[in-house]
Amino acid sequence: MILENNTSYQADERGYYGDFGGAFIPEMLYPNVEELRSQYVQIMQEPSFQEEFKQLLKDYVGRPTPLYYAKRFSEKYGTKVYLKREDLCHTGAHKVNNTIGQILMAKRLGKNRIIAETGAGQHGVATATVCALMGLECIVYMGAVDIERQAPNVARMKMLGATVRPAMSGSRTLKDATNEAIRDWINNPVDTHYIIGSVVGPHPYPDMVARFQSVISEETKKQLLEKEGKENPDYVVACVGGGSNAAGLYYHYLDEPEVGIIAVEAAGKGVDTGESAATSALGREGIIHGSKTLLMQTDDGQITEPYSISAGLDYPGVGPMHANLFRSGRGEFISVTDADAMTAGLELSKLEGIIPAIETSHALAIFETRKFKKDDIVVINLSGRGDKDLNTFIEYFNL
Amino acid sequence: MNRIKEKLQEDKKLLSLYFTAGYPAIDDTVSILTQLQESGVDMLEIGLPFSDPLADGPTIQESSTAALHNGMTTEKLFSQLDGIRETIHIPLIVMGYFNPMLQYGVEKFCKRCQEIGIDGIIMPDLPLAEYEAEYKEIFEKYGLINVFLITPQTSDARIQQIDAASDGFIYMVSSASTTGAKSGFGNSTEDYFKRIAAMNLNNPQIVGFGISNEETFKAATTHQKGAIIGSAFIKHITKNGANSVASFVETIR
Numbered sequence: 298m299i300l301e302n303n304t305s306y307q308a309d310e311r312g313y314y315g316d317f318g319g320a321f322i323p324e325m326l327y328p329n330v331e332e333l334r335s336q337y338v339q340i341m342q343e344p345s346f347q348e349e350f351k352q353l354l355k356d357y358v359g360r361p362t363p364l365y366y367a368k369r370f371s372e373k374y375g376t377k378v379y380l381k382r383e384d385l386c387h388t389g390a391h392k393v394n395n396t397i398g399q400i401l402m403a404k405r406l407g408k409n410r411i412i413a414e415t416g417a418g419q420h421g422v423a424t425a426t427v428c429a430l431m432g433l434e435c436i437v438y439m440g441a442v443d444i445e446r447q448a449p450n451v452a453r454m455k456m457l458g459a460t461v462r463p464a465m466s467g468s469r470t471l472k473d474a475t476n477e478a479i480r481d482w483i484n485n486p487v488d489t490h491y492i493i494g495s496v497v498g499p500h501p502y503p504d505m506v507a508r509f510q511s512v513i514s515e516e517t518k519k520q521l522l523e524k525e526g527k528e529n530p531d532y533v534v535a536c537v538g539g540g541s542n543a544a545g546l547y548y549h550y551l552d553e554p555e556v557g558i559i560a561v562e563a564a565g566k567g568v569d570t571g572e573s574a575a576t577s578a579l580g581r582e583g584i585i586h587g588s589k590t591l592l593m594q595t596d597d598g599q600i601t602e603p604y605s606i607s608a609g610l611d612y613p614g615v616g617p618m619h620a621n622l623f624r625s626g627r628g629e630f631i632s633v634t635d636a637d638a639m640t641a642g643l644e645l646s647k648l649e650g651i652i653p654a655i656e657t658s659h660a661l662a663i664f665e666t667r668k669f670k671k672d673d674i675v676v677i678n679l680s681g682r683g684d685k686d687l688n689t690f691i692e693y694f695n696l
Numbered sequence: 697m698n699r700i701k702e703k704l705q706e707d708k709k710l711l712s713l714y715f716t717a718g719y720p721a722i723d724d725t726v727s728i729l730t731q732l733q734e735s736g737v738d739m740l741e742i743g744l745p746f747s748d749p750l751a752d753g754p755t756i757q758e759s760s761t762a763a764l765h766n767g768m769t770t771e772k773l774f775s776q777l778d779g780i781r782e783t784i785h786i787p788l789i790v791m792g793y794f795n796p797m798l799q800y801g802v803e804k805f806c807k808r809c810q811e812i813g814i815d816g817i818i819m820p821d822l823p824l825a826e827y828e829a830e831y832k833e834i835f836e837k838y839g840l841i842n843v844f845l846i847t848p849q850t851s852d853a854r855i856q857q858i859d860a861a862s863d864g865f866i867y868m869v870s871s872a873s874t875t876g877a878k879s880g881f882g883n884s885t886e887d888y889f890k891r892i893a894a895m896n897l898n899n900p901q902i903v904g905f906g907i908s909n910e911e912t913f914k915a916a917t918t919h920q921k922g923a924i925i926g927s928a929f930i931k932h933i934t935k936n937g938a939n940s941v942a943s944f945v946e947t948i949r
Contacts, residue, residue, distance in 0.1 A: 311825075321794060323751040323820035324845040325869060327854070466757050472748065479750050486849050486872045584795040584821065585748070597769045598799030599747040 306551040306618070306627060308507075312500020315625060317617035320499035322587045325483040329491075330587075332406065334501045340405050341398075341508060353397050354512060357430070358387045360394075362513075364520035364676070369648040370661075376669035379530070380679040381517055383542060384653065390681030391510060391542045392423035396492055398509030400427040403490035410434045410489040414478040416443055416471030416538075417608030418450025419681065420494030425459035435459040438477040440470035443608065450685060468602045471612055475586050495539025496616035499587030503544075503616050510545025517676055518549055530674040532557040536659040538574070538610035540619045542680035547622075557629065559667070560619060561660045563605035564632035574603035575632035576615040577623045585614040591623065606635035606689065607655040609681070637662040639693050642683060654681030655689060699787040699815045700841050700864045703738055704900055710922030711913065711948060712739040712902060713929050714791060716759040717776070718768025719745070724938040725776045729784050731941035737786065741818065741924065744773060744792030751820045753876025755927040759934070770800045774808045781813035789843065791818040802831055806838040816841035816864060824861055843867050848888045852895070859897040868892060868901040868920060876927045878906045881915050893919035913948050 312318045354360040362382045371378045383391035411428050415421030421437040428435035441463040454461050467473040482491045496503040518528040533550055535543035537560045550556040565573035580591035592614035593601045605611040622628030642658030657680045713732055717725050745760035745768050797805045817840050835842050841864035846855050900921035907916050908928035916923040932944040
């Protein structure tokens with residue numbers, strides 16, 4: 298893990314990525330956020346922290362995850378595609394890299410109560426898992442609508458000893474679960490750490506979560522050097538909801554201009570249908586959950602509800618790092634519809650024997666339209682496995 | 697002189713009320729303002745509803761959702777308030793979240809406030825550092841007082857910083873919580889009231905969050921200049937209708 302922010306695409310001292318980021322928080326949250334902000338870099342740099350973090354990533358999460366050359370998929374699309382197998386992490390997705398890091402952070406800050414938000418339940422499960430591991434109380438806020446849609450993950454969190462509290466406000470989905478978690482933190486400012494699940498929220502969260510996820514690109518560099526004799530691929534590709542798996546894959550490539558960065562957003566039923574989560578196309582600059590970023594909103598500044606078949610991508614904002622990649626032109630943003638993502642997920646299953654999460658399937662779907670050269674090396678973050686989406690696949694394809 | 701500063705000089709404990717604009721019905725705004733003034737309330741906070749009110753408990757969340765559903769917007773509120781100074785003479789503060797202000801345009805927003813005769817702004821999620829770096833000049837250009845919050849967890853050093861940046865009053869959040877009436881204050885809350893009073897700040901303090909009745913109003917104003925009631929008032933008009941303002945204010949003092 299590189300702990301120095303040394304590129305212009307990283308957060309500055311005030312937590313800004315270009316025009317985006319910052320900490321737009323009510324004063325009630327200031328002590329909590331300031332406590333974290335003033336200590337997170339120092340804590341992460343402590344040798345004992347690094348040692349414990351790396352050991353847990355190795356022995357508990359199962360890192361390093363393989364970088365797998367997808368031969369049949371590559372042949373089909375006439376380019377060289379590698380899959381970074383985050384789906385093989387314990388709990389089935391990259392989310393656990395961050396929760397391991399944050400639970401160690403929480404312990405060093407002396408916190409004994411953990412709160413988190415979750416949409417589809419993946420981050421909730423990853424948080425409940427590390428709380429069980431460390432014996433800390435865990436409360437997960439989840440939209441009442443999502444609790445009904447994602448019953449198996451609710452059951453997992455309960456088995457892991459977490460309390461799942463329904464968010465009953467607003468549209469009762471991820472953004473409302475995040476609101477409820479923030480309100481909990483306002484009400485419990487002393488003993489509680491809030492484990493945010495993505496590169497969103499007030500500074501220092503986007504930077505801290507990106508640093509914990511940066512193990513993905515750290516490993517990719519080493520693995521690609523072994524396989525291809527060079528650290529840098531031509532492109533790195535990841536799906537973006539809030540954007541934590543993307544931030545992890547991009548992190549060590551942000552200041553390598555020869556590496557193309559491709560971000561894939563969920564177009565839902567189509568960018569112009571009114572049922573979409575393609576924030577870069579539909580969003581304007583605004584404030585959501587304490588961060589200035591691109592977000593989907595009405596002309597009047599009310600935050601709107603996004604749509605995607607994938608519960609992990611239907612966030613109305615995007616992390617400030619990604620907003621800056623979009624605005625600066627450093628990143629190429631592509632949106633993929635539900636239908637194309639589902640088809641791509643099924644295709645990878647048949648070509649490579651890997652059933653991807655629907656979130657990840659969005660990243661796989663770009664090859665139908667975005668053409669690459671024959672000798673291009675393209676690394677896709679295979680951010681999660683598709684077990685959690687089985688019901689959606691069954692219904693969609695009448696399996 | 698700004699009406700807020702004038703009011704703060706009066707030798708009395710101030711009662712300020714918050715309500716959500718556009719609730720219970722879209723056109724209740726002026727009527728509620730008028731009733732509040734007639735009931736002897738000293739200062740008013742007009743809540744501009746937001747879809748994601750992070751610092752608010754269920755009562756204000758629900759009134760905000762209802763107000764947005766009723767069609768309330770920033771422009772709609774301003775048009776309702778045009779001409780309000782012909783009848784309303786007490787200080788008026790717009791309270792809301794920063795994103796709607798940002799989308800309207802911060803300068804345009806401030807300019808409209810000045811045209812209407814708004815005296816101050818409370819935006820809980822516009823923090824001190826951002827305000828001073830980006831927006832202070834604009835607020836001041838249009839004669840608007842920006843009100844900052846402190847909580848029991850705010851450090852003395854930060855309180856001094858906020859006091860120095862304030863030019864009116866400090867909004868003193870009574871406890872570590874979102875908005876919404878609780879049953880009363882404990883000993884630690886009273887200690888907090890005393891501790892802040894003993895700091896002899898330049899700006900008087902007005903206490904908000906958790907003030908719901910005569911008892912909590914008295915407790916909050918023993919050591920501070922005034923108190924703000926929001927959720928309890930909204931609950932009252934939810935139950936008794938938008939014309940029942942006087943019967944609520946009578947129970948407070």
